[in-house]
Amino acid sequence: MSSYSVTAASPAQKWLAGTLVIAYALITIMPLLWIIATGFKSPSDAIAYPPKVTFEPTLEGYVNLFTTRTRVTPETLEQLGEPTTWYDRIVRQYDMVIAGPSRFGERFLNSVIIGFGSTFLSVFLGTLAAYAFSRFKVPLKDDLLFFVLSTRMMPPIAVAIPIFLMFRTLGLSDTHAGMILLYTAVNLSLAVWLLKGFIDEIPREYEEAALIDGYTRFQAFYKVVLPQAATGIASTAIFCLIFAWNEYAFAVLLTSGNAQTAPPFIPTIIGVGGQDWPAVAAGATIFLVPVMVFTILLRKHLLRGITFGAVRK
Amino acid sequence: MAEVTLSHITKRFVRETALSDVSLTIPDGSFVVLLGPTGAGKTTTLRLIAGLDRPDAGDITIGGASVLDLTPAQRDVAMVFQQYSLYPHMTVRENLAFPLRSPVLRTPEDEITRKIAEVAEVLHIAHKLDNKATALSGGEMQRVSIGRALVRDPQLFLMDEPLSSLDAKLRSDLRVELKRIHAALGATLLYVTHDQIEAMTMATHVGVLDRGRLVQFGPPREIYENPVNLTVAGRLGLPRINALPADLFPGAPAGAATIGLRPEHIVHGEGQAAQVTRVEHLGDQTRLHLSLAGHDIVTLTDPHTDLALGDSLAIAPRNPLYFAADGARIA
Numbered sequence: 001m002s003s004y005s006v007t008a009a010s011p012a013q014k015w016l017a018g019t020l021v022i023a024y025a026l027i028t029i030m031p032l033l034w035i036i037a038t039g040f041k042s043p044s045d046a047i048a049y050p051p052k053v054t055f056e057p058t059l060e061g062y063v064n065l066f067t068t069r070t071r072v073t074p075e076t077l078e079q080l081g082e083p084t085t086w087y088d089r090i091v092r093q094y095d096m097v098i099a100g101p102s103r104f105g106e107r108f109l110n111s112v113i114i115g116f117g118s119t120f121l122s123v124f125l126g127t128l129a130a131y132a133f134s135r136f137k138v139p140l141k142d143d144l145l146f147f148v149l150s151t152r153m154m155p156p157i158a159v160a161i162p163i164f165l166m167f168r169t170l171g172l173s174d175t176h177a178g179m180i181l182l183y184t185a186v187n188l189s190l191a192v193w194l195l196k197g198f199i200d201e202i203p204r205e206y207e208e209a210a211l212i213d214g215y216t217r218f219q220a221f222y223k224v225v226l227p228q229a230a231t232g233i234a235s236t237a238i239f240c241l242i243f244a245w246n247e248y249a250f251a252v253l254l255t256s257g258n259a260q261t262a263p264p265f266i267p268t269i270i271g272v273g274g275q276d277w278p279a280v281a282a283g284a285t286i287f288l289v290p291v292m293v294f295t296i297l298l299r300k301h302l303l304r305g306i307t308f309g310a311v312r313k
Numbered sequence: 314m315a316e317v318t319l320s321h322i323t324k325r326f327v328r329e330t331a332l333s334d335v336s337l338t339i340p341d342g343s344f345v346v347l348l349g350p351t352g353a354g355k356t357t358t359l360r361l362i363a364g365l366d367r368p369d370a371g372d373i374t375i376g377g378a379s380v381l382d383l384t385p386a387q388r389d390v391a392m393v394f395q396q397y398s399l400y401p402h403m404t405v406r407e408n409l410a411f412p413l414r415s416p417v418l419r420t421p422e423d424e425i426t427r428k429i430a431e432v433a434e435v436l437h438i439a440h441k442l443d444n445k446a447t448a449l450s451g452g453e454m455q456r457v458s459i460g461r462a463l464v465r466d467p468q469l470f471l472m473d474e475p476l477s478s479l480d481a482k483l484r485s486d487l488r489v490e491l492k493r494i495h496a497a498l499g500a501t502l503l504y505v506t507h508d509q510i511e512a513m514t515m516a517t518h519v520g521v522l523d524r525g526r527l528v529q530f531g532p533p534r535e536i537y538e539n540p541v542n543l544t545v546a547g548r549l550g551l552p553r554i555n556a557l558p559a560d561l562f563p564g565a566p567a568g569a570a571t572i573g574l575r576p577e578h579i580v581h582g583e584g585q586a587a588q589v590t591r592v593e594h595l596g597d598q599t600r601l602h603l604s605l606a607g608h609d610i611v612t613l614t615d616p617h618t619d620l621a622l623g624d625s626l627a628i629a630p631r632n633p634l635y636f637a638a639d640g641a642r643i644a
Contacts, residue, residue, distance in 0.1 A: 205397040208365050211385040212392045213461070214415025227402040 032288070038281035046277040061278025063087045065104050065269065065286075069096040104283060107265040112290065113176055114261055115245040118183035122240045123233055125184070126191025127199075131221060133192070134199040135207075145193075152189045157249045167254055174258045182254070183244040190243075191236050198232025199225065234301035238294065245291050262287050315376030315468040315501065316341045317362065322371035324357055331357040332368075333525045339469070339518075344495050344502045346512040346533075348548050349522035355505040356395075358522070359471045362503065364388050375468055386417050391462035392471040396478065398458035399446035405457050406442040409433070412465050432460045435494070452483040459487070463494065470502045476511065488514055509549050513537070521545045543640040546573050552600060552611040554634075555579075561606060562630050566644045573634035576613040584629025589620050603628065 009017070038046050040057040069091055080097065083089040091098055132138060133145060163182065164173075172178030202225055210220035226233075248263040255261065266283040269276060295302065317339040324332040332354045339345045347355045360366045362373055364385035372379050380388050391412070399408050409429045413420040420428070433439040436456040441449060449457065455475055462470055476484045492515050495502055506512060512519050513533050520530045521544070529541045533549070540546035546554045555574040559565035562585070565572060587610065591602035599618050603610040603626065610628070620626060635644040 203397040205394050206400060208363075208385075209392070209394060209398070209400070210411070211365065212363050212390065213412035213465075214386040214417035216384070216386065216416070219416070224400055 035281050035288075036285050039278055039285045041278050041281075043274060043276060043278055046281070047275070058090070058278075059087070060090050061276070061280075061282035063090050064276055064279040065282045066102055067091070068099045068102050069094075070099045071096050102269075104262070104265065104269075107260055107262045108286065110176065110255075110259055111245060111261040111263070111287070114179045114183065114259070115241055115290075117176070117180040118187065118244045119237055119241040121180060121184040122187035122191045123195075123237050126188055126195050126236065127226075127229070127233060129188075129192045130195035130199050131225065133196050135204070145196075148189045148192050151185075156186050160250065160253055163250070164253055174255050174260075176259045179251070179255065179259055179261070182250060183240075183247060187240040187243055191240060194236045194239070195229065195232055198229050198236075202228050231301040234298040238298055238302060241294055242291060317376075317469055317501065317503070318372075318374045319358070319362070320372050320374075322358075322361060322368045322373065324354075324361060324366065324368050330525050332361070335371075335522075335525070335527045337520060337527055337530060339501060339503055342499050342501055343517045344492075344504065344515055345518045345520060346516035347503065347505045347520045347522055348507060348509070348512050350507065352524075353522040354525045355522055356473055359392065359473050359503065359505055362388075362469070363390055363392050363471055386415065389417075389467050390469045390471055391465050391467040393455075393458050393462050393473065393475040395474045398475075399449075399454055399461075401445075401447045403446055404442070405438060405444050405446060405449070408446055408457055409442075409460055409464050412461060418465070428464045432463050435463070436460045436490070452479050452487075455479055456487070459491070463498075468501070470500055470504075472502065472504045474506055475504075477506070477508070484508075484511075491515060509551065513549065519549075521548055539642075540573075540634065541642050543571060543573065543636045543642075546634060546636075546642075550575050552576065552613070555610045555612070556636075557605075557608050557610070559635060561608065562633075564630075566635055568637055569635035569643055570638040571636040571640075572630065573636060574610065574612075574630055575634075576611075578631055578633045579610070579612045580629045580631045581614065582627055584627050586625045586627050589622060589624045589626060592618070592620060592622065601626075 037055075039061045040059070041052070041055050042058050042060055045052050045055045067087070072095060074095065077092065077095060077097075083092050088098065129148075133141060138144065167173045167178055167182075170178075172181070206224045206228070207217075207220040210224045211217065215223065246263065247261075251261045252264045255264065262283070266280055266287065269279045269283060319335055319337045322332055322335045323330070335354070335358070337358075347358060349355050357366065361368050362375075364380065364383060364387075367381070373381060375388060375390070399405075400411065403411065406429060409432060410425050412418065413425045413428065429442070430439070433442055436459065438453060438456055438460065441453055441457075446454065446457065455478065459472075459475060462472075476487055479487065488511060491502075494500065495515070504511070504515065516533050518531060519533045519536045521528045521536065523544050529536055529545045531539075536545060537549045540549075543556060547556070556571050557574065559569040559572045562572060585605060587603040587605040589601060590604050590609070591600075593600040593602070594616070597616060599614050599616050601612050601614045601618075601620065603612065605628070612628075614620065634642060637643050
C-alpha cells in the first residue's frame, strides 16, 4: 500500500469525486441528448405521453427542416408514380410532395457569416486594444477601461430601440455588415478585458528581447506576444462566438428577409401546419454543431483559458 | 566592436531617481562589470544603452555617434536578461536563429545553420537544439540565452546578472567560458552582477554604482586596494571588510572616523588581545570570528589552525584603510 499523503486523494475520495462529476455531466447533457433524439423521432413519437425513450428513428425531421412541401390529391400522387428517393418516400406518407428547399440553409449560412465574422473582428480589435492598454501609457487608461466595461453593465437589449433607429437611418437594418458590427460592439468589452488579463501575464522581457534582437514593436507583438497569447485568444474567441451564435433578440428585431440568422428562423418552422417538433429539434441539433466543433478544436486552450490567473503554466 | 560612452546620464522614474549624472566610458574590447546593491541603477544603465528606456538628460554614444534617437534594433547591441530569457514558444534552434532572421540582419539560411552549430558547440547545447525552450534546465536556458547574444556580432554585449540563477558549479564553468569568449572575439561587454567573484575574475574594469551614482570606476584590483569610500570597500572582499571605530587602534590619522580592515590588513600575534568567538573551517581557509572591545571582527587564518573558541589572539592593523565620518577615504 502506498504511503500516507496529505495532498493525494484517497480511493474513496476519488470515487466520490468521479461519481459527482459524472452525475453532473449527465444532468447537464440530458436536455441536449433529448433535443438530438427528438430530431430523429416521428412527429407522433415526439409528442407522445409518457415520453418515449426508445423509438424507431426517422429522418423526417431533417427532411422537413430542409424542404418545403405541398399537399397533393391522391390522383396527382398516382400520376407521379413510385417515389425515386428516400426523402420523397418519407414525404409521400403524408400525401405531400417536395416543393423546394427551405430557407434553413441560407439562414444557417447567415449565422456562420455573422457569428464567425463578428468573432474574428472582436478578437482582432480586442487583441490590439488589450495590448495597447497592457503595454503603453494610455492617457486616462483606467477611465477608458472602465468605460469599455460599462458597455456591458446593462443588457444590450435595453438599447434596442436606439439601435433599431440608428440601423434604419444608416441603412444597416437586415444586413450582414450591420449584424457583424452590432455583435462586435457587444463582444468587444469582454474581449478587451479578457485579453488584457492574458497579455498582462506575458512578461515584457520577451518583447524587449525581440526589440533588441532587431525587430520592430509590431513584429515583436506579432512574433512573440501573439503566439504566447494564443490560449487567451482561443478562449476569448469561444466566448465571443457563443454569444454571437446564440443571440436571438437583436436578430429578431433587426433582421428579416436578407440577413436573418438561424435562431429567429428555427421557431418559425413550427408554424406550418401541426407542431413539427422533430424539424425544430433537427434545426437545433445542426445549429449546435459549429460551436461544438469550434470548442472541441480549441479545447486544449480552453481549460487554461478559463482558469487563467489561478494556475501558473 | 566599439567604444561606448555615457555622459551625464540622468534617469528618473515616477518616484525616484534611478541614475544621476553618470558618466562612463566603456573602452573598445573591454569587459566592464557594474557592481552595486539592488536598486543602485545597474539594470537601468543597461536598459538605457539598449534603448529600452530613454534618459532624461545626457547622451549615449556607441562608436562615436549618439544613439539616443535610434531604436533598440538599430543600436546593434545584444542583451542577456536575468530571467525570461528565452522565447517559450520556440525551440532552442528557433531561439538562436531569431536574431539572425530579424529584418536588420536577414542572414541567409545556410549561414544561420552554420552559426547556430558553432555557438551550440561552444556552449555545449548541440544535443538540445530541437528541444522546446521550456524543456530545458535553468543552466541550459541561460546558456542558450547567452548563445542568442553570441550568434550575432554586435557592437556591444549587455548582460544582466546572467549567471545569478545558476548553481555554483555551472556558474564557475560559464565564468570561464565567458572570459574565453571575450578573449576570443575581442568583444566589448557590459556586465551587471552583485557577485564579487564574477567581478574580480572576469572584469577588465569595474564600475561601482550606489544609489544612482557611479562612485568609482577602474581595474578590479584598484577598486579592491584603493576604494574611494566605505561603500566601495564593502562591495569587494570576502570576508567583508571590517569597519571599526578608528580609535580602536593607535595611529589613526586626524579626521578618521572608521578604520577598514581586510583579512590581509590584520597581523596576528602582536598588538591587542582579541577573544576568538567562532572558528569556521571552510577547507581551503579558516574564518576566524574575533571580539575586540565589544566589536566583531572577521578574518582569515591558517586552514589547519589550532585556535579554538575562547582562545585569545593578539592582533594589530597593517596598512589599513581610514575613512572619514561621511564614508570618504582619507588614507
